[in-house]
Amino acid sequence: MKTIQIGLLGLGTVGSGVLQMIQENQAKVAKVTGCELKVKRVLVRHPENYQAVADQVALTSDVDELLNDDDLQIIVELMGGIHPAQEYIEAALKQHKNVVTANKDLIAVAGPQLSQLAQANHCDLMYEASVAGGIPILRTIANSFAADEITAVKGIVNGTTNYILTQMTQQHWSYAQALSKAQELGFAESDPTNDVTGKDAAYKMVILSQFAFGTDVQTSDFKVTGIDQLQAFDVAKAQDFGYVIKLIGLAQVANGGVFVEVAPVLVAQSHPLAAVQNENNAVMVTGKAVGDTLFYGPGAGGLPTANSVLSDITTVTKNLVLQTNGNQFNNYHQHYVPAAPTDVKYPYYLSLTMPDIPGQMLQLTQIMTDLGASFSEIAQEPASDGETAHVVIITHTMDEQQLHAFQARIEQSPTLTLQAAYKVLN
Numbered sequence: 001m002k003t004i005q006i007g008l009l010g011l012g013t014v015g016s017g018v019l020q021m022i023q024e025n026q027a028k029v030a031k032v033t034g035c036e037l038k039v040k041r042v043l044v045r046h047p048e049n050y051q052a053v054a055d056q057v058a059l060t061s062d063v064d065e066l067l068n069d070d071d072l073q074i075i076v077e078l079m080g081g082i083h084p085a086q087e088y089i090e091a092a093l094k095q096h097k098n099v100v101t102a103n104k105d106l107i108a109v110a111g112p113q114l115s116q117l118a119q120a121n122h123c124d125l126m127y128e129a130s131v132a133g134g135i136p137i138l139r140t141i142a143n144s145f146a147a148d149e150i151t152a153v154k155g156i157v158n159g160t161t162n163y164i165l166t167q168m169t170q171q172h173w174s175y176a177q178a179l180s181k182a183q184e185l186g187f188a189e190s191d192p193t194n195d196v197t198g199k200d201a202a203y204k205m206v207i208l209s210q211f212a213f214g215t216d217v218q219t220s221d222f223k224v225t226g227i228d229q230l231q232a233f234d235v236a237k238a239q240d241f242g243y244v245i246k247l248i249g250l251a252q253v254a255n256g257g258v259f260v261e262v263a264p265v266l267v268a269q270s271h272p273l274a275a276v277q278n279e280n281n282a283v284m285v286t287g288k289a290v291g292d293t294l295f296y297g298p299g300a301g302g303l304p305t306a307n308s309v310l311s312d313i314t315t316v317t318k319n320l321v322l323q324t325n326g327n328q329f330n331n332y333h334q335h336y337v338p339a340a341p342t343d344v345k346y347p348y349y350l351s352l353t354m355p356d357i358p359g360q361m362l363q364l365t366q367i368m369t370d371l372g373a374s375f376s377e378i379a380q381e382p383a384s385d386g387e388t389a390h391v392v393i394i395t396h397t398m399d400e401q402q403l404h405a406f407q408a409r410i411e412q413s414p415t416l417t418l419q420a421a422y423k424v425l426n
């Protein structure tokens with residue numbers, strides 16, 4: 001039986017899961033691909049920390065030992081970050097090595113260029129694990145939605161923040177305690193800033209938008225808000241209104257343009273996304289023909305993510321057998337046209353503070369009326385200082401332009417302060 005030799009760049013949470021899966025699932029892989037997989041060399045920064053596997057693989061901190069090894073037909077990049085991962089992947093592709101990666105940062109920033117480089121060198125570049133960890137969402141969109149016109153992709157695409165929000169809501173853990181546990185469990189990035197600020201989810205929405213709509217949208221093209229500024233007050237108020245706050249990635253077609261955003265959203269408790277707990281992710285793909293479909297599973301963690309990496313490795317292996325490497329993972333490309341703000345419409349949750357003096361509610365109602373907006377629910381309570389009042393509103397549907405106008409009017413008000421404005425998903 002032919003042996004496909006693999007080089008791993010990185011042996012952390014995901015890398016060690018990949019090594020374990022390759023070792024434990026040889027028999028099935030051999031039946032499916034007709035080949036045996038062998039991890040020959042592994043790159044890490046500190047080989048001394050990995051002595052437990054030193055008898056199974058050749059450990060090195062010198063990438064050239066992998067790039068110059070002609071036996072290696074697949075390089076699996078699981079280090080994370082943009083540099084030096086990008087340079088290593090480029091060098092591997094130029095050496096005609098197929099590449100598998102879970103690196104959403106890099107794919108979101110340089111995916112199209114890297115895909116072209118791979119194709120020019122008749123190599124595969126696959127990255128199923130870069131979005132939603134263990135959920136096989138990219139290959140599903142590329143293959144199973146090849147003909148249907150996708151109108152929206154929305155969901156929970158960051159496991160760390162969903163874990164934090166779940167623990168804060170259900171166990172009443174502090175934000176810091178929940179984040180620390182997510183790090184300990186290997187869900188968070190080595191620097192969790194991108195998780196909590198929404199950037200990790202934004203990278204994933206860039207990749208999802210490329211697959212769903214063919215558009216090469218960049219993170220700088222859309223608004224990204226994380227959970228790092230989320231107030232416990234709003235989490236509790238959302239619950240009172242029958243909602244749960246989730247960090248939602250949203251990409252939708254609106255009147256021919258594409259709208260993308262990552263932000264906390266109030267999700268109705270009856271909505272399927274509200275039930276997604278802990279590090280699990282869920283992606284709802286809406287197609288014109290098929291309607292709503294929902295893909296659910298672990299969005300982070302060693303073995304779930306390793307399963308997606310193995311799905312790529314076995315696909316590359318089958319292509320090696322058939323000598324068909326070099327086709328792009330996603331070959332749907334079209335020009336990105338942003339949606340007009342008037343074409344994107346949602347109800348909003350608005351949280352405001354105001355002095356506890358007469359006339360404030362009248363002022364707020366007047367602003368809403370001037371903008372042609374109205375509210376369906378409202379709650380008011382004195383703030384803890386006894387001098388200000390806190391008002392929360394669920395509006396009827398407003399468009400993005402009305403929301404921006406509302407924010408501008410509140411900024412001009414000497415007494416009203418907008419604390420939070422979140423979309424509502426019913």
Ligand SMILES: NC(=O)C1=CN([C@@H]2O[C@H](COP(=O)(O)OP(=O)(O)OC[C@H]3O[C@@H](n4cnc5c(N)ncnc54)[C@H](OP(=O)(O)O)[C@@H]3O)[C@@H](O)[C@H]2O)C=CC1
Pocket residue numbers: 009010011012013014015043044045046047049077078079080081083084102103104129130133186187188189190299300301302305
């Ligand atoms: N963790 C998860 O649940 C998921 C992660 N991903 C993605 O998978 C990738 C890997 O994540 P994860 O396994 O969590 O990361 P870890 O931080 O757990 O592991 C990183 C590994 O890469 C090595 N490494 C990092 N930088 C270098 C470098 N410059 N040169 C050589 N080796 C290096 C580290 O070696 P050393 O220890 O010696 O520094 C370590 O072995 C990332 O792109 C991440 O975004 C995707 C989906 C889910």
Ligand SMILES: N[C@@H](CC=O)C(=O)O
Pocket residue numbers: 130132133157158159160161187188189195200299300301
């Ligand atoms: N840090 C990421 C890991 C998977 O992509 C997350 O929490 O989702």
